[in-house]
Every structure is written in C-alpha cells, then in structure tokens.
Amino acid sequence: MKKFLAEFRASWNLIIEYRVMVLIWMLTIVLPLIMLAVWLSIAEKGAVQGYDRSTFISYYLAALVVRNFTGMWFIWEMDSEMRLGALSFRLLKPMDPIVHYLAYACSSKPFRVLILGPASIVALVFLPGLTWAVDPLNIAVFVVSLAGALLILFLMQYTIGLMGFWITRSLSVNDAWFFTYSLASGYLIPLDLFPPGIREFLWYLPFRYTMSFPVELLMGRLSGAEILQGIAIQWVWVAAMYGINRWVWRRGLRHYSAVGA
Amino acid sequence: MIRHLKVLAIYYRAAFLSQMEYRANFASSLFLSLLWPLWVVSLLGVFFYHSPDLGGWSFDEALLVVGLYDVFIGLQETILAPNIGQVTDHIRKGTLDFVLVKPANGQVLATLTACNLMRLSDVMIGFGLIAAGLYRMGHVPTFMQILTFIIMIPAGMITMYSIWLMATSLAFWFVRMENFGEIFYAFYETGRFPVTVYSRWLRFVLTYIVPVAFLTTFPAATLLGKLSLYYVFGSVAIAAILFYASSRFWNYAIRFYSSASS
Amino acid sequence: MKFQISVKQLSKFYEVHQKEPGFWGSLRAFVSRTYETVRAVEDVSFDIREGEIVGFLGPNGAGKTTALKVLSGLLFPTSGEVSVCGFRSFDRKPEFLRQITLVMGQKNQLIWDLPASESFLVNRAVYEISHSDYLDSMKELTELLDLGGVLNKQVRKLSLGERMKCELAAALLHRPRVLFLDEPTIGLDVTMQARVRDFLLEYNRRHGATILLTSHYMADVVALCKRVFVIDHGHLVYDGDLEALVERISPVKYIRLVTHQPIGAADLSRFGELRSVEAFKATLAVPRERTSAVAAQLFQLLAIEDVTIEDPEVEEIIGRIFTERLLSK
Numbered sequence: 049m050k051k052f053l054a055e056f057r058a059s060w061n062l063i064i065e066y067r068v069m070v071l072i073w074m075l076t077i078v079l080p081l082i083m084l085a086v087w088l089s090i091a092e093k094g095a096v097q098g099y100d101r102s103t104f105i106s107y108y109l110a111a112l113v114v115r116n117f118t119g120m121w122f123i124w125e126m127d128s129e130m131r132l133g134a135l136s137f138r139l140l141k142p143m144d145p146i147v148h149y150l151a152y153a154c155s156s157k158p159f160r161v162l163i164l165g166p167a168s169i170v171a172l173v174f175l176p177g178l179t180w181a182v183d184p185l186n187i188a189v190f191v192v193s194l195a196g197a198l199l200i201l202f203l204m205q206y207t208i209g210l211m212g213f214w215i216t217r218s219l220s221v222n223d224a225w226f227f228t229y230s231l232a233s234g235y236l237i238p239l240d241l242f243p244p245g246i247r248e249f250l251w252y253l254p255f256r257y258t259m260s261f262p263v264e265l266l267m268g269r270l271s272g273a274e275i276l277q278g279i280a281i282q283w284v285w286v287a288a289m290y291g292i293n294r295w296v297w298r299r300g301l302r303h304y305s306a307v308g309a
Numbered sequence: 310m311i312r313h314l315k316v317l318a319i320y321y322r323a324a325f326l327s328q329m330e331y332r333a334n335f336a337s338s339l340f341l342s343l344l345w346p347l348w349v350v351s352l353l354g355v356f357f358y359h360s361p362d363l364g365g366w367s368f369d370e371a372l373l374v375v376g377l378y379d380v381f382i383g384l385q386e387t388i389l390a391p392n393i394g395q396v397t398d399h400i401r402k403g404t405l406d407f408v409l410v411k412p413a414n415g416q417v418l419a420t421l422t423a424c425n426l427m428r429l430s431d432v433m434i435g436f437g438l439i440a441a442g443l444y445r446m447g448h449v450p451t452f453m454q455i456l457t458f459i460i461m462i463p464a465g466m467i468t469m470y471s472i473w474l475m476a477t478s479l480a481f482w483f484v485r486m487e488n489f490g491e492i493f494y495a496f497y498e499t500g501r502f503p504v505t506v507y508s509r510w511l512r513f514v515l516t517y518i519v520p521v522a523f524l525t526t527f528p529a530a531t532l533l534g535k536l537s538l539y540y541v542f543g544s545v546a547i548a549a550i551l552f553y554a555s556s557r558f559w560n561y562a563i564r565f566y567s568s569a570s571s
Numbered sequence: 572m573k574f575q576i577s578v579k580q581l582s583k584f585y586e587v588h589q590k591e592p593g594f595w596g597s598l599r600a601f602v603s604r605t606y607e608t609v610r611a612v613e614d615v616s617f618d619i620r621e622g623e624i625v626g627f628l629g630p631n632g633a634g635k636t637t638a639l640k641v642l643s644g645l646l647f648p649t650s651g652e653v654s655v656c657g658f659r660s661f662d663r664k665p666e667f668l669r670q671i672t673l674v675m676g677q678k679n680q681l682i683w684d685l686p687a688s689e690s691f692l693v694n695r696a697v698y699e700i701s702h703s704d705y706l707d708s709m710k711e712l713t714e715l716l717d718l719g720g721v722l723n724k725q726v727r728k729l730s731l732g733e734r735m736k737c738e739l740a741a742a743l744l745h746r747p748r749v750l751f752l753d754e755p756t757i758g759l760d761v762t763m764q765a766r767v768r769d770f771l772l773e774y775n776r777r778h779g780a781t782i783l784l785t786s787h788y789m790a791d792v793v794a795l796c797k798r799v800f801v802i803d804h805g806h807l808v809y810d811g812d813l814e815a816l817v818e819r820i821s822p823v824k825y826i827r828l829v830t831h832q833p834i835g836a837a838d839l840s841r842f843g844e845l846r847s848v849e850a851f852k853a854t855l856a857v858p859r860e861r862t863s864a865v866a867a868q869l870f871q872l873l874a875i876e877d878v879t880i881e882d883p884e885v886e887e888i889i890g891r892i893f894t895e896r897l898l899s900k
Contacts, residue, residue, distance in 0.1 A: 054696030058682060058689045065684060069488050078495040082502070089506050090360040097359070136645050137680035140673050142665035143697045220337035227348045237355050305647045305661065 055148050059155030070156050074163065077115055083236050084108035097241060102177040103267075107238055109178060110263040113168060115235065116160045118197045118258060122153045123222050126209040131216075139301075146206065146297075153202050181268025189275060193262040196282040200258050201229075203289035210293070213300035234260030254289070257282040321424050338427035342383075342434050349375050349501060364506030369445040371503060373529035376438030378500045381524055383431025384466055389473055391425045396477060439532070450532050457541045461528040464548040468520055469497070471551035478555075478562040493519060500525040520547055575781055576619040576642065576749070581651035583612040583637055611637040613805040615651075621748070622779040624771070626786065626796035626813070628889055634805040635785040636753050642783065643673050643751045655749060669698055672747040674738060676754035681726045687737035688722045691744060698745035705744070711777075712740040715770055732763035739770065752784045756791055768794045789889060801892060821888045823856040825881045826866060831874040842869060851876075 063070055087104045090096060099107070126149060129135050138145040172178055208225055212218040230236045232255035239250055239260045250256060261278050264270050270278065353375065357368045366374070443450065450458070476490035483489070496519040499507065504515050504526040516522040523544045530536040586606045612634040619625055627635040640646045641653060644660035644667065653660050658667035681690040695705050713719060716736045726734060735755070743750075752771075756764040768791060775782055786792055792799060792813065799816065801809035809816055825846065828834075833850045842865050843857035857865045862880055869875060 050699075051696045054693050058685060058693045061685055061689055062682070068483070072488050072492060076491050076495045078498055082499050085499075085507050085511065086356060086363065086502055088508070089364060090356065093360070133675070133678050134680065136640075136675070137673065137678075139645060139663065140643060140668055140671070141694075141697050142668040142699075217337045220341055223341050224337075224344055227344050231348065231351060236352060241359065242355060243358055305645065 051143050052147050052151055055151035056155060059152045060158070063156050063159050067159065070159055071163070073121075074116060074160060077112060077119070079230070079236065080108040080111045080115065099238065099241065102179055105175065105177040106179050106267050107263060109168075109171060109175075110180065110266045111235055111259060113164055113266070114194065114197065114259055114262045116164055117157055117194050118201050118262075120153055120201045120205040122149055123205050123209045123219065125149075125152065126206075127212055127219055130209075130212040135304075139304075146293075149206055149209075150202060153205075154198070157198075179268075180266050186265065186268065189279070190262060190265050192279060193257075193265050193282060196279070196286055197258045197262055199286045200254055200282070200289055203286070203293045207289070207293045207296050210296050210300045213303050229255055229258065232256070233258045234263065254285040257285055321426070335427060339430050342428075342430035345379065345431065346375075346434055346438055349379075352501075364503045366503040366505065367446075369442045370529070370533060372442030372445070373439050373532060374503050374525050375501060376435045376440075376442060377525040377529050379435030379438060380432050380462070381435075381465060381469065381497075381500070383428050383433075383435055385469060386428035386431065387425050389470060439529075443532070448533065451534070454532050454534050457531045457536070457538070458528055461523070461531060461541060461544050464544040465524040465528065467548040467552050468523060468544075471548070471555035472519070474555040474559050475551075478559050481562040481565065496521055497524070503529070520544075523547060573620075574618040575621040575656060576617075576783075577652075577654040578618070578642070579616050579652040581612055581615045581638070581641060581653060582610070582649045583634075583641055583646060584649045585609045585611060610805050612641065612802075615802075615805075615807045617800065617807065617810055619781060619783070621781055622775065623798060624775055624782040624784065624795050626784050626792040626799045627802055628792060628799050629785075629802035633802045635802050638802065639673075639751050639753050639783060639785060643671060644668070645673075669745060670747055671749045671751065672742040672745070673751045674742045674753070674755050676735070676757035679726070679734070679738060681734070681737055681741055683727050684725060686723045687718075687726055687729075687741065690726070690737075690741050691722075694741055694744050700745055704746070708744050708746060712743060715773060716740055717766075732759050732766075735759060735763070735767065739767070743774070746778065746780075748780055750780055750782045752782065752786075754786055755784070756786060756788055764788065764790065765794075771795055789884070801889075803892075817882060817888050818859065820892060821883050822859055823883070824859050824862045825883060826855045826857055826862065826869070827879045827881065828853045828855070828869065828873070828875055829877040831876050834873065838873070 084104055084107075087096070087099075087108075088101060091099070091101050091104060095103075129138070135145070138148065172180065172182065204225065205222065208218055208221050210218075211221055215221075232250050232253050234256065239247055239256060242250065257278070261282060265275060265278070350372075353363075353368060353371055356363055357371075363371050472493055473490050476493060479489050496515070499511075499515055500521045504512055504522040507515065512522070523540070527536055527540050527544065531541060585608070587609055615634075615638065627638065629635050637646065641648055642655060642660055644655075644663045647661040656667065656670050658664055660667065681687055682693075691709070694700075700708070713722075716739060718736060718740060721729060721733045721737060724733075726737065729737065739755070750771075756767050759767065771782060771784075772795060774780060782795070784791065784795060796813060798811065799809070799813045800807055801816070823844070826843070830851050830853075834848070834853060836845055836848050839845055839848065839853055839855060843855040843861075846854040846856050848854075855865070866878065866880065869878070
C-alpha cells in the first residue's frame with residue numbers, strides 16, 4: 049500500500065505539472081456530446097423508445113462523467129516504456145509493475161473530480177433537462193460502481209498492454225478494443241436503444257458494467273434489487289479480469305525472459 | 310519547390326521501407342481500417358433504426374459524409390499525426406535544430422517529414438464508402454460535381470493542416486499546452502455526421518469558425534449536386550488564407566523561439 | 572559462501588529473423604521469414620568474490636550486455652547455472668532484487684518530467700528503505716556525486732552528465748551489494764567520465780559492493796577493473812588480470828624520443844621496431860625486458876632532449892585482440 053501511495057504521489061505531481069494538458073484532454077472527450085446532439089435532433093420529432101430530450105441529456109452527461117473517471121490512457125506510456133527498454137528497470141524492482149501502472153492510471157482522477165464535481169453541480173442547477181438521482185445513498189453506491197468500472201477497464205487495458213511482450217502493436221489492439229467498448233458499454237448509444245437481439249447479447253458482456261450500469265445508477269433508473277445484483281456482477285467481472293491478467297502476466301514474463309529486453 | 314518534394318519523397322521511401330518490417334503493424338492497421346467502417350455504420354444503423362433521416366440526409370447520403378470523414382482521418386493520420394508527435398516532442402525537449410537548420414521557406418515542409426503510410430488504407434476505405442453510398446443511390450456524379458469534389462478535398466486538407474500548425478505554434482510560448490491542437494480534433498469529430506443534424510448555433514460554429522463543415526459535409530453535398538459554387542470557392546479561399554496565416558505565424562514563432570533561447 | 576557470484580556453463584541463445592536490405596528484400600521478408608539462432612552467450616563459466624570490480628570487454632554484439640542481463644535476472648539461461656548472492660537470478664525474488672541494481676547508460680529509470688528527488692522517493696518506498704537509512708544514503712550520495720542543486724530540477728532539463736549522476740544515486744539508494752553497470756559512461760564528456768569512475772571506486776571502497784561493468788571506454792576498465800573478462804562471439808576467451816593480458820598480448824613498450832639533432836631510420840632500426848620517425852622525434856617499440864637496456868644505449872649514443880617510456884594504449888591492445896583474433900579458440 050505504501051508503495052502504491054508513493055507511486056501515486058509521483059504520478060500526481062506529474063498531473064499537477066501538466067494540469068493544463070490534462071484539462072485540454074478533458075475537453076477533447078466530446079463523443080458523448082456529439083451523440084447527444086444527433087439524438088436531440090431525432091428526438092425533436094418525438095421521444096425515442098421512452099427517451100425524451102431530458103433523458104438523453106441526463107444520459108450523455110452522466111456518460112461524460114463516467115468516462116472521465118474511468119477512462120484509461122496509460123497504455124501509451126506502457127507501450128513507450130516497453131519499446132525503450134524501461135520495462136527492464138521495473139522488472140528488477142521488488143514491486144510488481146501493476147502497482148505503478150494502477151497508480152499512474154488513477155493519478156488524474158482526483159483532478160478530474162475536482163473539475164467535474166462543481167461543473168456537475170452547476171449543470172444540475174442550470175440545466176432543467178438534467179435529472180440525476182443525487183441523494184447521498186445513491187451517490188455512495190454510484191462511487192462504488194465507478195470504482196468497479198475503473199478496475200475492470202484498468203485490467204482490460206493493462207492486459208492488452210502486456211501483449212506488448214509478444215507483439216509490437218498492442219496499441220492497435222487497444223484501438224480495436226475501444227471500438228468494441230464504445231458500442232458495447234453504452235458509451236455511444238444507450239443499450240436500451242439497440243435493436244432487441246443485440247441488446248440482450250450486450251447485457252452479458254462485461255462492458256455494460258463499465259459504463260451503462262453506473263450511468264443508469266446515476267440516473268436513478270434502477271431498482272434497489274437491480275442495483276445490488278449489478279454491483280455483485282460487476283465485482284465478479286473485476287475478479288475475472290484480474291485472474292486473466294495474472295495469467296497473461298506470468299506468460300508474458302516467461303516470454304520476455306526468453307527473448308530478451 | 311521541386312527539391313523540397315524530392316526531399317520529402319526520400320523521407321517517405323525510408324518510412325515505407327522501415328514500416329514494411331513490421332508485418333504485425335501492417336496487418337493490424339488494415340484490420341483497424343476495416344473495423345472502423347463497421348463501427349460507424351453500426352452507429353448510423355442505430356440512428357436510422359429510430360429515424361428515417363438524419364438532418365435531412367438519407368442513410369446512403371450519410372454514407373458519403375462518413376466516407377469523407379474516413380478519408381480525412383486517414384490523410385491526417387498518414388501525414389499530420391506522425392509529425393505532431395515529432396514536432397511537439399522537439400519543442401518540449403528543445404531540440405528544434407532540425408527545423409531551424411533548414412532554409413526559411415523549407416521550415417514549414419520540415420513539419421511534414423514523418424509519414425505513416427499504413428493509414429492510407431483508411432483513405433481507400435473512405436472512398437469505398439463513398440462509392441458504396443453512390444451505388445446504393447444509383448447516383449452517378451456529373452463531371453462538374455466530380456471536379457468540385459476533387460477541388461474541395463485538398464482544400465480541406467490544407468485547412469486542417471493550417472489550423473494544426475497555428476495551434477502547435479502556441480506550444481512555443483506555452484510548453485505545457487503542446488496538445489492544444491487536440492481541442493480542434495474534438496471539433497473534427499463532429500464531421501462524422503452531416504452538419505445539418507446539429508443545432509443552429511453549432512452549425513454556425515462548424516461552418517464559419519472551425520470550418521469542419523467544409524471538410525466532410527460540403528464535399529459530400531457537392532458530389533450530390535446539392536452545393537452552390539459559392540461554397541466551393543469559399544473552401545479554396547479559406548484554405549489559402551489559413552495556410553498563409555499559419556505559415557507566417559509558425560515562422561514568427563520559430564524566430565521568436567530561436568532568439569529567446571540560448 | 573566463498574563466491575558471491577557463480578556462473579557455470581551459461582549459454583543464451585535467441586532466434587532472430589533475417590533482414591534483407593533494399594526494397595525487394597523488404598517485400599520478401601514481408602511474406603516469408605527465415606530465422607536463425609544467435610548464440611549470444613555460449614558455455615561461459617566464472618566465479619566472482621564479493622567486493623571485486625570486474626570489467627567485461629568485447630566488441631559490439633559479443634554478448635556482454637546479454638551476460639549482464641542474465642546475471643541480473645532479466646533473461647533466463649538457455650542452459651547452465653547462475654547464482655548471485657545465493658539466489659537464482661531468474662527467480663527475481665524480492666530479497667534478491669533488493670540486493671542488486673542495474674544501471675544502463677542512456678536509459679533512464681528516472682521519471683522524465685519530474686525532479687530526480689521525486690524518483691528517489693518512489694524508490695525509497697519500493698525498496699522499503701527505512702527513514703534513517705534513506706537519510707544516510709542521500710547524504711552520502713549527494714556528497715560523493717556532488718548532487719547539490721540538481722535534485723530539484725526536472726530530469727529532462729538536466730545535462731547528460733547530471734542525469735547520469737542522478738541515475739546512479741537512484742540506483743544506489745537501497746545500498747545494493749551487487750552493481751550491474753552497462754555502459755554507464757557512454758555519451759559523457761571526459762571530465763564526467765572521470766568523476767563517475769572516481770565515484771564507483773570510492774563506493775566500492777566504502778561499501779565493498781561488487782561491481783560488474785561493461786564499457787566501450789578502456790579508460791573505464793583500466794581505472795576500475797583489476798580483473799577483466801574478454802568476451803568474443805559469446806565465448807569467454809580470457810578471465811584474469813588486465814595487466815597480465817596487456818603484457819601477454821603486447822610484449823613491447825614504446826620509447827618515444829625527442830632529440831637535439833636530426834635522426835633517421837637508419838640510426839634507430841637496430842634498437843627495435845621503428846613505429847614512427849620525423850626529424851627530431853621517433854617512437855620505438857622495444858621488447859619489455861629490454862626496455863631499460865635499450866633506453867640506456869640510446870642515451871649514450873644520441874643527443875636526447877626528452878624520452879618517455881609507455882605501455883601501448885590499452886584500447887589498441889584490446890582492439891588487436893579482436894581484429895587479430897588473438898585469443899579466440
């Protein structure tokens with residue numbers, strides 16, 4: 049834990065150093081807003097399957113918050129380190145590199161919360177269409193779901209990054225993964241609005257628990273039972289992802305040590 | 310000018326040779342290029358599942374816009390993006406000598422030396438989408454339509470490049486803002502869909518302030534015969550003005566930089 | 572235990588694919604590839620005691636860096652045994668990792684955009700260094716490496732020399748018993764190279780840390796290492812004293828003369844092998860045993876203004892080992 053905090057502290061200092069860059073990056077997350085703009089023009093002619101203007105606004109702004117808090121971009125750093133041989137140094141430290149990368153991945157989150165927190169409050173006050181369930185209990189559960197989403201996404205991207213042991217283009221795998229995630233998680237399109245067969249299929253994938261589930265929670269669209277069940281399934285996915293990651297990690301190490309830095 | 314192009318050609322050949330080494334690179338690039346249209350057509354599909362048109366554009370017509378977006382992203386990734394990393398890296402590390410050493414009018418070209426030929430597949434697939442859309446509509450463009458279309462594409466590229474150059478020049482003053490140009494990419498992302506789908510004020514911004522409409526929607530419209538020549542001339546004018554302004558600004562920034570640092 | 576580092580019949584082989592030059596070669600390689608086995612290290616054995624400073628010599632690609640990587644635990648051996656501080660390096664147990672450190676010239680473990688002090692704090696936590704040990708280490712390393720003023724500047728803004736000093740400090744915070752140094756002085760200017768060498772000597776003297784070093788610069792090896800390993804094409808062709816190696820390969824010394832009167836080749840050729848001659852200067856190569864005798868004769872026979880007696884440049888000797896394959900099996 050101490051090691052994690054030390055790593056986090058260093059990464060946090062980097063964020064502070066580059067706070068303007070981080071802010072700019074936050075501003076570039078506009079895909080939900082673009083999707084929102086398109087839906088709003090469609091919704092002008094009438095609600096879409098129960099989603100009216102207000103629902104769309106609440107959905108996509110929630111998606112924006114969730115994306116900021118759970119987005120993972122550390123794979124670029126990982127790829128660069130692997131290519132430059134800096135990974136050798138990490139392997140020779142008495143600490144699993146996963147601690148470093150998790151700390152690094154989480155380092156911008158407090159900053160984003162600092163910006164989005166007040167922004168959300170302002171939005172809630174001034175945007176009449178925005179309807180979120182903001183009672184303390186719901187927010188608490190929402191935070192738990194965010195943590196779960198973050199861990200699932202972290203483990204997914206870390207595992208993809210570990211493919212760098214075998215292939216030179218883990219970044220491309222990551223791109224392909226993003227296509228899947230953006231569609232299957234509800235980031236670009238509310239899962240409810242997919243044609244029926246597809247919607248059922250997506251329900252069983254882990255992606256739902258990285259975006260749609262927290263969003264629906266924040267919007268207050270889930271019953272108590274559904275929330276409990278969702279949290280349970282989400283954390284089962286966290287455990288499953290962790291297991292897969294450890295397996296890939298062991299094999300990756302073996303390969304690396306055979307083939308060389 | 311010819312000499313500069315020859316130099317660029319040498320760089321690009323070297324890039325091609327080195328990139329051929331990476332088979333996995335190539336395969337994955339191709340794979341991604343094929344995934345992208347699947348992805349965006351799925352998006353369109355869901356929209357059209359719920360609505361007969363998008364801002365007045367039919368599904369097939371929207372395919373043209375999407376295809377053009379792919380073409381531009383492909384061209385951007387081939388020529389612009391590799392240089393962005395290179396140039397901002399040099400600015401950050403203060404190792405801009407490679408630019409400063411070149412003769413003044415070559416400096417702008419010096420920002421174009423890296424290239425990622427793998428992404429040309431995006432360009433081809435983009436044109437494929439455009440062709441598919443035209444085929445489905447049964448629309449064969451007239452000579453005039455094709456001509457204006459061909460004019461607007463390089464105009465759009467030059468516009469994109471100029472905006473990027475200006476934004477990147479700011480990095481000379483604000484080192485920690487080297488990714489400022491990325492804000493513009495946020496605007497470009499609106500280019501996936503016809504500009505008429507957006508609300509009026511956004512449409513205004515996207516036409517006259519950050520001219521994204523000129524990149525994807527208008528060339529698509531001109532191919533369909535829906536665009537007045539006013540806009541065609543406008544796109545060329547915008548490209549010329551922005552290119553001139555941005556290269557002046559860039560050279561100014563370089564001079565400022567080299568006089569300020571040791 | 573008697574030996575701190577013990578290596579028995581170590582071999583390390585890789586498969587790499589063949590690259591052909593040119594345009595058509597590239598296309599062909601694209602479609603089908605041939606692989607060949609590179610025998611980076613082959614049947615190498617040696618033992619090292621605690622506190623020794625050992626240099627690995629060899630041309631590029633000889634296998635020095637590979638050997639170092641196997642010893643540090645980054646690579647596992649294709650065959651053979653490696654034991655460092657009683658551990659099998661490859662297991663990379665935390666107790667083992669806490670006792671070693673790896674420094675590679677021109678590769679950074681420091682966080683690029685932050686001051687070095689931040690990286691130190693991370694290392695402190697990672698290696699579980701106690702507060703008092705940390706303070707002691709910092710004090711000593713700051714003094715020995717002259718780090719004042721450098722620790723709070725961003726690493727990317729430091730000169731190469733300053734960066735190397737910080738890298739060394741970061742690598743030694745946890746007082747490792749074994750130091751693996753791969754080209755630590757590469758790219759540094761001459762003064763800085765000397766400073767790094769002095770530092771390593773002092774560190775070895777104070778803490779008895781074992782140092783394994785690869786370097787292209789003979790000055791490093793000459794200054795630091797009594798014992799050298801010569802590696803050629805993956806084989807260990809010499810393990811022993813550096814001076815003995817020099818003597819064995821080059822049984823001559825050079826006598827350089829400066830004279831009052833003009834001299835010519837004819838005057839000197841009977842004393843030894845003439846390496847160079849100009850009007851007032853000459854260099855003679857003379858067998859070692861006869862150096863003083865020859866020098867005395869020269870003094871008697873010629874009007875000598877100045878004379879120096881030197882060993883040949885070690886670089887030259889080592890270079891000859893490889894170009895002339897003087898030691899190969």
